[in-house]
Amino acid sequence: MKVIIIDDEPLARGMIKEYLQAYPDLTLVEECKDGFEGLKAIQAHQPDLIFLDIQMPKINGFEMLELIEQPPAVIFTTAFDEYAIKAFEAHAIDYLLKPFSKERFEKALEKCRNSGMTNAIGNTQKLTEAMQTDTNPASHTRVVVKDANKIKIIPVSSIQYLESADDYVKIHTADGTYLKNKTMGYFEGILEAQNFVRIHRSYLVNVQLITRIDPYEKESHIAILSTGSRLPVSKSGFAKLKSILGI
Amino acid sequence: MPVSTTQLSRTRFPVAAFGIWWLFWSILHYKVLSNFGIVFSESAVDSLISNFLLAAFCLLILNNMRYYLPGKERYWYVLLLSFILSVIWLALTRGILWAIFNQDMEYTRILSQSSNIRFAFGFLMTGCVTMLSLIWYTQKEQKAINALKQEAENHLREAELFKLRQQLQPHFLFNSLNSISALAGSQPEKARHMIQQLSAFLRGTLKKEERQMIPLKEEISFLELYLEIEKVRFGNRLQTDIQVTEEAATQLIPALILQPIVENAIKFGLYDTMDEVRIVIRASQTQSGLEVTVSNPFDPETSAGGQGTGFGLASVQRRLFLLYSRNGLLVTSVTQNIFTTLLTIPS
Numbered sequence: 055m056k057v058i059i060i061d062d063e064p065l066a067r068g069m070i071k072e073y074l075q076a077y078p079d080l081t082l083v084e085e086c087k088d089g090f091e092g093l094k095a096i097q098a099h100q101p102d103l104i105f106l107d108i109q110m111p112k113i114n115g116f117e118m119l120e121l122i123e124q125p126p127a128v129i130f131t132t133a134f135d136e137y138a139i140k141a142f143e144a145h146a147i148d149y150l151l152k153p154f155s156k157e158r159f160e161k162a163l164e165k166c167r168n169s170g171m172t173n174a175i176g177n178t179q180k181l182t183e184a185m186q187t188d189t190n191p192a193s194h195t196r197v198v199v200k201d202a203n204k205i206k207i208i209p210v211s212s213i214q215y216l217e218s219a220d221d222y223v224k225i226h227t228a229d230g231t232y233l234k235n236k237t238m239g240y241f242e243g244i245l246e247a248q249n250f251v252r253i254h255r256s257y258l259v260n261v262q263l264i265t266r267i268d269p270y271e272k273e274s275h276i277a278i279l280s281t282g283s284r285l286p287v288s289k290s291g292f293a294k295l296k297s298i299l300g301i
Numbered sequence: 302m303p304v305s306t307t308q309l310s311r312t313r314f315p316v317a318a319f320g321i322w323w324l325f326w327s328i329l330h331y332k333v334l335s336n337f338g339i340v341f342s343e344s345a346v347d348s349l350i351s352n353f354l355l356a357a358f359c360l361l362i363l364n365n366m367r368y369y370l371p372g373k374e375r376y377w378y379v380l381l382l383s384f385i386l387s388v389i390w391l392a393l394t395r396g397i398l399w400a401i402f403n404q405d406m407e408y409t410r411i412l413s414q415s416s417n418i419r420f421a422f423g424f425l426m427t428g429c430v431t432m433l434s435l436i437w438y439t440q441k442e443q444k445a446i447n448a449l450k451q452e453a454e455n456h457l458r459e460a461e462l463f464k465l466r467q468q469l470q471p472h473f474l475f476n477s478l479n480s481i482s483a484l485a486g487s488q489p490e491k492a493r494h495m496i497q498q499l500s501a502f503l504r505g506t507l508k509k510e511e512r513q514m515i516p517l518k519e520e521i522s523f524l525e526l527y528l529e530i531e532k533v534r535f536g537n538r539l540q541t542d543i544q545v546t547e548e549a550a551t552q553l554i555p556a557l558i559l560q561p562i563v564e565n566a567i568k569f570g571l572y573d574t575m576d577e578v579r580i581v582i583r584a585s586q587t588q589s590g591l592e593v594t595v596s597n598p599f600d601p602e603t604s605a606g607g608q609g610t611g612f613g614l615a616s617v618q619r620r621l622f623l624l625y626s627r628n629g630l631l632v633t634s635v636t637q638n639i640f641t642t643l644l645t646i647p648s
Contacts, residue, residue, distance in 0.1 A: 062571075063476065064536045069483035088575060109472075111575050112600075133475035152479035207602075 056083045056099055060092040060115070061107035061131065066152065070105050070131070073159045080163075089118035090205060101126050103166060105150075108132045113207065117198040119182045121205065123235075128178045129162050142181070183240075194244045197225065199232040206232060210248055214281055215259040216241050226283070251298055253277060253291035261298060319356075326426075327352040334411075343408050346401065351394045355423055358386050359430040366434040379431045387423035391416065457623075470564070473531075480534050495533055502526045506557065513624075514553040517584060517591065521545055524559050524582075531567060538577055539567065545584040552591040554646050555624055558617060562595050562631075562642050565613035569640060570597035590648040596641040614642065 057080050061067045067085050074080055080103075084095040088111045096104065106128050108115040119125050130149040132138055142149040148162040197208045208227055217224040218238045225232045242252050249261045263279040267287065270276040275287040277295070287295065295301075327348045334344035362382065395412065402408045477499050484492035505523050521543065532539050563580065570578035576598075584593040614631060621630045625647060632643045 062538075063480065063534050065480040065483040065534065066476070068487065069479065072483070072486050090575070109572065111572050133479060134471040152475055153482035 055080050055103060056101040057081065058084050058086065058092070058095050058099065058101045058104045058126075060086040060089065060095075060104060060110070060118070062087050062110045063107075066107065066131070069153070070159075073156055076156075077163070089113040089115065092118050093121060093205065096122060096126065103127045103129065105129050105131055108135055108138055113198050113205065116182050119178065121198060121200050125178050125182075127166050129166060194248070197234065199225065199234050201232055208232065210245065213245075213250075213260060214263055214279060214283065215257060215285060216245075216250075218256040228281070251291070251294050253285060253287045253295060255288065257285050257291075259285060261295070264295075264299075267292070267295065323352055323356045337411055339408060339411065343402055343405065347398055347412075350397055351419070354390055354394055355426055358390050358427060362386070362427065362431050363434050366431070366438050379428065379435060383424055383427040383431050386427045387420055390423045390427075391420050394419070473564070476534055477530055484533075491533075495530065498526055498530050498533075502530060513555060515556045516550065517545060517552050517554050517593075518550040520554050520556065520559050521550075521582075521584075523557075524563060527560055527563070528580075535571060538571065540577060540579045541582070542579060543582045545582075546586065548586040549584040549591055552586060552646070552648070554591060554593075555620065558620065558644070559593065559595070561613040561617050562593075562644060566595050566597035566640070566642065568613075569599055573599045586648075589645055591646040593644045593646075594641055595644075596639050598638055599635075599640045601635070601638055617644075 057074065059067050059070050059082065061070070064087075067087075071082060071085070074082055083099045083101060084091075086092040086095050090112065092104070092106070095101075104126050106115045106119070108130060109132070110118075115130065119128065130138070130142060131152060131154070132149065133152040139149070139151075148165045150158060150162055195210055197210065197213070199206050199208060208225060212227050212229075214226045214228070216238065217226065219233070221235065222233045223236050223238060223241055225234055238252070238256070238258060241258055242250070245258065250258050251261050252258050259277065259279070263281060264277050265280045266278040268276050268278065270286070273289055275292050277285045277287050279285070330348035330352060331344050334347055335341070339347075395416070398412055399409065402412075477495070481492050481495050481499070484495060502523075505526065525543070528539075528541050532541075559582075563582065566580050567578070570580060578598060581596045582593065584591065586592075614633070618628075618631050621644075622628060627647070630645050630647070632645075634641050634643070
């Protein structure tokens with residue numbers, strides 16, 4: 055079994071490395087000090103299991119997982135994170151609270167082996183989703199996307215509007231557009247509190263950028279943004295805009 | 302006082318009871334005069350005028366008490382007020398009644414003979430009313446003061462708790478313990494050293510709580526202890542640069558106020574950038590007081606609206622406000638990719 059450790063603290067990595075020595079069937083293929091290295095290593099080695107810290111530079115453990123299409127089995131390691139621990143418990147994912155004992159480490163490995171990889175992966179995906187939607191409000195100030203082979207961190211304040219595109223959502227910013235493998239409903243949920251309104255089945259817009267709303271054909275409208283973009287507004291979308299803008 | 306008056310004016314004296322009270326005395330007054338053989342019209346008018354005026358004077362006192370409660374010399378004030386008002390009342394009633402009934406010799410005789418007893422009655426009445434209202438309003442005021450006091454105490458306790466929670470820093474503590482656990486296997490000497498540092502740090506947070514102000518150099522040496530531990534955790538990624546002028550080193554500063562600021566800078570710096578992080582701390586004495594700046598690098602492109610300025614700094618700000626009743630002692634600024642926190646301790 056191939057294993058990768060992703061943690062920004064060298065001593066914390068050393069600890070796991072030391073514990074791993076007792077398991078000859080587990081091969082540590084790489085140690086990573088942040089999510090970027092982690093992504094590269096996962097792509098390069100296709101590991102079976104990763105040990106993942108949550109608080110890390112630039113992108114956190116959850117944001118990193120979001121960017122992987124088929125994540126490996128994950129054992130989270132964290133020192134203290136109320137939100138995360140609640141989410142772990144809800145999704146029956148194993149996690150290690152630092153500092154952890156050899157026995158506890160062994161248990162986590164066993165659990166991972168027994169539950170079967172597919173099960174573990176499904177749980178991880180659900181957990182990642184849950185973490186990003188309803189637990190930690192602080193994490194919604196940005197969106198992490200993959201752009202070609204680069205990782206782009208987009209502050210929510212710089213998003214102009216979101217457009218649905220098949221299984222993806224197109225994120226429009228001043229620097230260009232990015233694709234994210236998520237639903238409109240997901241973004242509507244996390245961006246609602248930050249001045250974003252679903253004006254149409256396919257459009258979620260930053261209200262602060264709207265400069266004009268013109269009637270368009272019968273019963274529908276069109277919103278014109280300060281950037282010049284023209285977006286369709288559905289009947290229900292117009293009602294929402296009216297109540298939010300107080301017109 | 303200005304706070305309590307609004308509360309006092311909300312609870313009025315019961316008007317009905319006041320009316321019945323005066324009705325009772327008016328009837329009694331009338332009865333007494335009738336017993337002296339005074340005709341109905343005269344005793345009725347006398348009773349009405351006397352009691353109506355006295356009631357009006359009492360209302361005047363009540364109203365006065367609502368806005369001004371006498372302080373320490375209250376008993377003298379009560380007596381004096383009652384005395385003066387009774388004299389005025391007596392003169393007024395006598396004058397009016399005299400003007401109306403001066404043809405009736407019998408009545409005027411009784412009027413002048415009863416002056417003493419009338420005065421005594423007036424004095425007792427006004428005295429009672431003043432005393433009662435004094436007690437009533439003092440009680441109300443006391444209640445309002447108690448409520449305010451309670452509120453202030455709650456605020457203080459909340460701040461205290463917040464501070465304590467802030468100092469416990471579970472994340473820091475558990476990560477440090479994890480580092481020690483890692484070192485214990487490979488480098489037991491280093492593990493032991495780190496345990497000592499962590500103990501000294503924890504002891505410091507416990508001890509310094511009791512004393513409010515400490516010299517800056519003490520605060521800095523405490524800070525260095527904290528930074529040493531963080532450096533073990535993060536290795537080469539964390540660099541520090543501390544410079545304190547000689548004059549500044551002896552200045553007093555609220556204990557443990559720098560640590561949350563530096564912790565914020567470290568978190569902000571370490572989690573917002575990938576490279577080496579250099580935390581720069583400078584302290585000097587200026588005209589406005591002791592100035593300490595703490596700066597850290599950050600990435601202006603990805604940091605959404607100064608995320609790192611969050612929790613830790615808010616608690617420092619609150620503490621400074623509680624200590625100095627002033628805002629603006631903690632200011633943050635951004636130049637290119639450096640985030641700076643400026644702390645001013647007024648001298």
